Amino acid sequence: MNSAKEIWEAALGEIQLQVSKSNYSTWFKGTEGLAYDGDKFLVGVPNTFISEYLEKSQRSLIEKTLIGLIHRGVSVRFQIKWAQEDCSDSKIENRRNNSALYGFNPRYTFDNFVIGAGNRMAHAAAVGAAKRSSEQNYNPLFIYSNPGLGKTHLVQAIGHKALENNLRPVYVSGEQFTNEFVAALRERRTEEFRAKYRSADILIVDDIHFIGGKEATEESFFHTFNDLHNAGRQIVITSDRPPKSMPLLQERLRSRFEWGLAVDIQPPDFESRLAILQSKAEQTQTKVSPDVLDMMAQEIKQNIRELEGKLNRVIAYARLLRAHITPELAVKALRDVASTRSALPEAPNSPQGVIGLVADVFDLTADDLLGRGRDKETAQARQVAMYVMRRQSNSSLSDIGIAFGGRNASTVSYACEKIAQDIAGSHILRRKVEEIQKKLLP
Numbered sequence: 001m002n003s004a005k006e007i008w009e010a011a012l013g014e015i016q017l018q019v020s021k022s023n024y025s026t027w028f029k030g031t032e033g034l035a036y037d038g039d040k041f042l043v044g045v046p047n048t049f050i051s052e053y054l055e056k057s058q059r060s061l062i063e064k065t066l067i068g069l070i071h072r073g074v075s076v077r078f079q080i081k082w083a084q085e086d087c088s089d090s091k092i093e094n095r096r097n098n099s100a101l102y103g104f105n106p107r108y109t110f111d112n113f114v115i116g117a118g119n120r121m122a123h124a125a126a127v128g129a130a131k132r133s134s135e136q137n138y139n140p141l142f143i144y145s146n147p148g149l150g151k152t153h154l155v156q157a158i159g160h161k162a163l164e165n166n167l168r169p170v171y172v173s174g175e176q177f178t179n180e181f182v183a184a185l186r187e188r189r190t191e192e193f194r195a196k197y198r199s200a201d202i203l204i205v206d207d208i209h210f211i212g213g214k215e216a217t218e219e220s221f222f223h224t225f226n227d228l229h230n231a232g233r234q235i236v237i238t239s240d241r242p243p244k245s246m247p248l249l250q251e252r253l254r255s256r257f258e259w260g261l262a263v264d265i266q267p268p269d270f271e272s273r274l275a276i277l278q279s280k281a282e283q284t285q286t287k288v289s290p291d292v293l294d295m296m297a298q299e300i301k302q303n304i305r306e307l308e309g310k311l312n313r314v315i316a317y318a319r320l321l322r323a324h325i326t327p328e329l330a331v332k333a334l335r336d337v338a339s340t341r342s343a344l345p346e347a348p349n350s351p352q353g354v355i356g357l358v359a360d361v362f363d364l365t366a367d368d369l370l371g372r373g374r375d376k377e378t379a380q381a382r383q384v385a386m387y388v389m390r391r392q393s394n395s396s397l398s399d400i401g402i403a404f405g406g407r408n409a410s411t412v413s414y415a416c417e418k419i420a421q422d423i424a425g426s427h428i429l430r431r432k433v434e435e436i437q438k439k440l441l442p
């Protein structure tokens with residue numbers, strides 16, 4: 001069999017026989033085989049929601065199916081398919097698929113990295129490492145910081161850049177390196193393991209602290225390091241602390257790390273935080289008013305991942321309500337996360353509001369609706385709440401699923417259909433639903 005596309009089509013044929021029809025059409029339809037390099041298989045999916053679901057719940061089925069078709073081990077990765085206009089440029093498309101095969105997040109590029117006082121040095125050193133123009137580079141480059149400050153982003157940007165410069169990057173986390181090493185020992189494939197890492201023009205090891213104290217892995221890494229270093233290849237390492245405070249690491253490895261340059265990343269100042277928020281909002285193509293960004297940048301100081309996570313939450317919340325993102329809405333979105341499931345908040349149209357209202361009418365509690373109870377009353381009330389949300393705001397099925405504690409889009413879809421049918425057959429139910437809808441703002 002040949003192309004990724006064909007292999008995937010065959011795999012879909014098999015998968016279709018193994019999962020339910022609705023499951024198939026919710027999760028597998030619209031997926032596509034993008035690339036296959038004899039080892040990793042890249043599947044294009046329409047959105048993150050589907051990607052996360054497949055990753056979490058269907059990975060083993062998919063891998064098993066692929067192995068059945070190509071008769072060798074394969075590891076699957078999922079990638080969001082690019083918008084149509086991007087695809088017209090097949091060179092860019094190839095590069096992107098390519099970099100995803102290497103394990104790089106397409107967002108983690110230098111272009112998307114906001115430079116500020118806290119990371120200027122690290123950024124400059126990273127740009128240098130990606131060129132590997134000659135001896136003038138620091139080798140190894142060792143980047144350390146607290147979590148969530150951009151280490152992974154920066155070193156993956158090196159990887160993207162390296163590919164553009166026709167250099168071969170190998171990116172691995174300390175954890176993955178350890179796992180692969182152990183598997184190679186077990187399966188007597190240490191030669192293959194050695195070859196993979198020694199083929200790198202640039203070796204990037206993210207979160208090296210993970211291997212500290214794992215003696216055999218450290219030993220193996222020590223040799224890999226020496227071979228690459230002697231061959232003049234660039235090595236880039238990240239860690240949550242500087243080399244000298246890695247007590248578990250063997251002395252000889254620690255001293256190697258001090259040969260090159262160790263730079264830290266400090267938490268961003270206010271201006272950088274604001275710039276990061278602006279850039280993230282732009283990337284999601286959402287209008288967020290400047291006072292909202294300002295407010296968030298003032299409050300969240302220590303962790304960019306958290307900053308980004310909260311912004312995403314505010315955006316998702318506004319989408320669910322079909323509302324503009326104002327400071328009031330942002331405060332509420334963030335508060336609703338913190339204080340879970342308060343009975344009936346002021347905004348009756350918020351997801352929590354709808355759930356509270358439905359619970360009242362059905363003589364249940366919000367916790368019943370959000371819980372996993374399956375008795376008929378509770379199940380119906382839950383479905384009504386999903387139905388009302390869908391009608392009221394035309395929120396996406398997946399957003400509603402998320403509001404109900406991470407239920408599947410297909411569950412929500414089924415609920416909406418079921419209630420539409422039940423209403424047609426029952427006066428009482430229809431009256432209840434109308435009562436709820438009347439209490440919601442138009």
Ligand code: ADP
Pocket residue numbers: 108112113114115119145146147148149150151152153154276304305308
């Ligand atoms: P670390 O590896 O240090 O824990 P990450 O690289 O995973 O941190 O960064 C966390 C999140 O913050 C990522 O989504 C990343 O894109 C974002 N981020 C961090 N620093 C910056 C920056 N300077 N500009 C833009 N985004 C950033």
Ligand code: MG
Pocket residue numbers: 151152153206207
């Ligand atoms: Mg990281």
